[in-house]
Amino acid sequence: MESLHNHKIHIPLFSLFFLLLHFSSLHFLSLAYAQPDKYFVNCGSKADVNLNDRVFTADSSSGFLCSDSEKSRAIESTNQSRNLYQTARIFYNQSHYEFTIAENGTYIVRLHFLTFSSSVNLSSALFDVLAFPTVSNFGFKLLNNFTAKNSSNSALIEEFFLAIGPGSLKLYFTPKGSSFAFVNAIEVFRAPLKFSPQNYSSSFPLVLRTTYRVNVGGQNITPDNDRIWRKWEQDDIYLSNSNSSEDSRPSSQTLIRQSVESDGFVGADNDFVAPDLVYLTAKVMTDGTNGLSKPFNITWSFNVSADARHLVRVHFCDIIGPPGNLVFNLYSNGNFIKKVGGPDFDFSSLYSPFYYDFLRSNGSEFINISIGPSIDTTTNNSFLNGLEMLEIIEGPALSNPPASVCNVKGPNKIKVGLVVGSVIGGLSLICILIVGILFGLKYRTAKRVETSEWSPMPAFGGGSTHSRLTDGTIIGSPMNYLNLGLKISFAELQQATNNFDTKLLIGEGGFGNVYRGTLLNGRNVAVKRGKRDEQGSGQGLPEFQTEIMVLSQIRHRHLVSLIGYCDERSEMILVYEFMEKGSLRDHLYNSNLPPLSWKQRLEICIGAARGLHYLHRGAAGGIIHRDVKSTNILLDENHVAKVADFGLSRSGPLDETHVSTNVKGTFGYLDPEYIMSQQLTEKSDVYAFGVVLLEVLCARPAIDTMLPRDEMNLAEWGMLCKKKGFLEQIVDSSIKNQIDPSSFRNFSETAEKCLQEDANDRPTMGDVLWDLEYAFQLQQTAKHREPHEDSTANASSAFVLPNVQRFPSVSSTINIDDLALPGGDELDTTEVEVFSLLRVGDAR
Structure with missing residues (x-):
């Protein structure tokens, strides 16, 4: 288990050496730390704003903005309160901010976005953000096809680390097609740590983008509690199995910070590395009372870009004790990374924080970080205090920055070279136009309009x-x-x-x-x-x-x-x-659409189950969908459900077999066993469908980070409520009075069976289909029904059956009436809800 498997990652040794050497040097603090180049910009504003001891200067008077009135304008929120996110600068053409850089160093760049209510629909913006430091002739695309849509209505903050030499840094905002770009605030300041992903003289320096920063075992840490204004989020939503760990008791001890380095481990000698709050809380293994019969690794799973390399930093601080007694292993995607602890370990003393950095490049859309006991110890415990993950944006990516003229206030200075250049440029443009017109007249064909983002004939x-x-x-x-x-x-x-x-x-x-x-x-x-x-x-x-x-x-x-x-x-x-009614999710929450009745919801679930059952058993060779979720269940004009999006599907015989594959799917719907083993079976679809059943019942998303910790994950919260006997208390209020108790009991038990942690304990989709049909029959034969419960004709309207008994053979049958029928559906292969607007009249 502890044999090193990282040789599968093909990375040039020279690049790896530089990358990890410079990344590990992050702990060194400049004792006389000051920010010689620091810029905090309040975009689109005429007034300065103070936030967490930072004064954000209005960009209208700062001189950083390079744009003119035709390319950009300032907008304000309809809410007139004074804070950083009540104004924005929007750009209709490519424009940029320019910052003077006096010293070599690694600089933190943060871009703030909030789609507040205003005269412009900011959520429809689609744009790129480019960075051109003058340390090289190459720039980087920091954000690609970026949109600031955010269901939580909170600001999105994108953070980058850039190695910059003396000169300037230009940040370009480039609208896509006929759309526009915007930004609420910008931060550019030198990091207080010597942080250089690659040396400054390199022709192709690396840029890092923060993807995750997690306070393991503790609460959210807000920027005002971090020396360099970082945000640390709770780790619970990333746990693959919440029963495998528990939060340690928060410590109030004073940390013993040491400037020590040994075998790749580095002492966190100052709170610029991470705040004390990170190291004074931790996740530890449970004591066995959770029903686990043997030591169980604690695993966190993070969705990442499969094509990018990542730097991972794990933070440790023994607040459990006794000192030197714990020995455990660190893994990534099942591969052994490092042994931590032991009597000879240089960081064995209590309350002494340290961290370890490693590179990860696995070609998977998920990076799993695990800790578990080593075979070298009799103490079955392990701990983790914090975790950071940064995506490597590798160059060269872009050529020289585009030329632009800044509309900066100051004396008008006319240069001869500029005048001559303008005249020559104008004459050249006229010649080009004349040639183009003559060429067009000679070879003119049918009128053709260029697309906004791509050329129709690349x-x-x-x-x-x-x-x-x-x-x-x-x-x-x-x-x-x-x-x-x-x-x-x-x-x-x-x-x-x-x-x-x-x-x-x-x-x-x-x-x-x-x-x-x-x-x-x-x-x-x-x-x-x-x-x-x-x-x-x-x-x-x-x-x-x-x-x-x-x-x-x-x-x-x-x-x-x-x-x-x-x-x-x-x-x-x-x-x-084209699907008239959009996705199932559209009709459950975060929508102005009328709520579906309980009968309609049952019919939709039955239709989706029929589709998945056919995939598993009726399609040639068997097909695993791999991305079952409410946004991939679409509805036609009669609310007939159709399963969509087969871009991640895998085929092969499904009887008692599995497919070994990189983990792909959507957070909140992923089968815990699939995450741990990377072995895909049809039961992974069954688990995801169980989450959909709870969505249908409770009308809330699979993951909601705005809820308390215990309620964030719908599958875990729903099963806890079911176990404690109050599941009906979280049922969607719009259908509570419509559900027959027997139908509810059967439906909730079906969801519970789908969500069993052990795949062998889950039913087949055929069994799920039978149970849902039975729940529908119980509802139909109920003595007391609400007048408004009847729905439009649907896929399951023929289920009005006499009282039936459970026959095992039913689960293995395919409804012939369902086959070879024209169907319609839409498409989406990402977490982005592409089909949320697939309804007539809703096009933008």
Whole structure:
């Protein structure tokens, strides 16, 4: 178990040496620390604001902003209170802020975003943020296709570490297409720690983006309790198994900070490394009263970009004791990383904080961090106090920064070179226009409008209509088996979407944007167009191929139907039937739509269960969906449920077998056993469907960080309520008076069976389907029903049956009436709710 497996990560030793050497030097504190270059900007404001001992200067008078009145403007919130997030600067064209940098060093850059209520819908902004330090001729794309949508209505703060030399730092805000960019506040200041991810003389310095900063075993730590204004969040929502650990008793002892370094471990000799509050709390292993028969590793799971490398910092401080008695191991995704503790360990004394850094690059969308007892000890315990994870943004990424003219107040100075350059540039432009017009008149064809984000005929496509789908394989199947009869020309899709008009944009996801369209035959469709950067790197191609392979071979009333696809040149486009009522999630919470009745909810669950049961048992070879969630269950005009989004699906025989694979899916729905073992089975879909059942019952999301710690995770909270006998107290108030007690009991027991931690204890989807049909029958035959409970005709309206008994054979059957029916559905392969607006009239 302790053999080193990190040799699987192919990283140049020289780069690794530099990376870890400089990252480990973060603990050194400049004793005479001062911030020679520090900038705090209140964007879009005419007044300064004080926040946590920082004075944010109004950008209207700071001189940092390089833009003119035609490119940007300031807006204010309808709430006139004075704080940092009541104003913003919006940009209609590329503009930038420029900051003077006097000294070498690593600088922290924080960008603040809040979509407050104003005259402009800030949540519709879509833009990139670029950074160009003059230490090199290359810049970096800090944020790509960024949108500041946030369901919690709190500010989004993006934090970066940049190695910068003397000169300037330019931060460009670049709107995408016809959209705009915005920012509420900017921080740029030199880190108080010697933090250099790579030496300054390198042609391609690295940039780090903070993805997670977690106070393990403790409460949230706000920026005003951190010396450099960092936010530390609670760890509970990242725990794979909450029964494996418990919070230690917070310590009130004074920390013994030491400037010591040994075998990669570094003493946290000052509170710039991490506040005392981080080291005075911890997660420790449970004492066995939780029902676990043997020591159990504590595991935290974090969703990350599969294509990026990450620096991971783990913080330790023994506040448990006795000193030198604990020995445990640190793992990442099951691979042994480091042994911690022991009598000869240099950090064995109590209340002495230290940390350890390592590089992680595993090609998975999840990084799991685990701690567990070593075989070298008889003390079955381990602890962790804090964790930080930073994504490495590697260069070179961008060429020289674009030229721009700053509208900075000051004396007007006209330079001869500028005048001459302007004249020559103007004459050149006129010549180019004349040549262009003559060329256009000679070769003019039908009118064609350029798309806002991509060129319809990308240069790197080479003008070829060659399809990449016949070149590769997916899930072990040759791509030449694709149904080529589903191919739709790019020209037709251009016409269907008015050349991908942003006014028809109805959703955005990691794979691409979704547009409402109308084909030549008058059929309404949803068109998902892959992003160019995805296509160039090949990142989106596997999902594109998988979706086509799965949906071109199956047909079911309760599965989305693929209308067609386009693979001309560099394009990856999927076309689905337009779904009138949007996603199930839209009708459960955070929506102004009328609530679904209990009968409707049962019918929708039954329809989705039928679709999943067909995938598992009726489709050739068996298919595991792998991303079951309420946003991937879509509703047509009659509220018929259809399961969508097969980009992460895996195929293969499912009887008593598993598929070893990197963990993919969505937080809150992930099977704990799958996270731990990385072995995927159909029971992982069953677990996720159990979470959906609780969503339907309680009308709340799978993860809600705004709730108290015990209630954040719906699956854990729902099962705790069920165990204690008060599950009915968290049922959606709009349906409480509609549910028959017998139907409720059967439905809740079904959800409980789906959410068993051991996959072997969970039912099959066939069993789940039978139980839901029975819950529906109990509801239908109830003596007392509310007049408003009746719903529109639906997929399960034929379930009005006489009293029935449970026959085991029912679970293994497929309803023939459900097969080979035209279906419609939409698409989304990320956590972003692409289909939340797939309803007529809601296009933006």
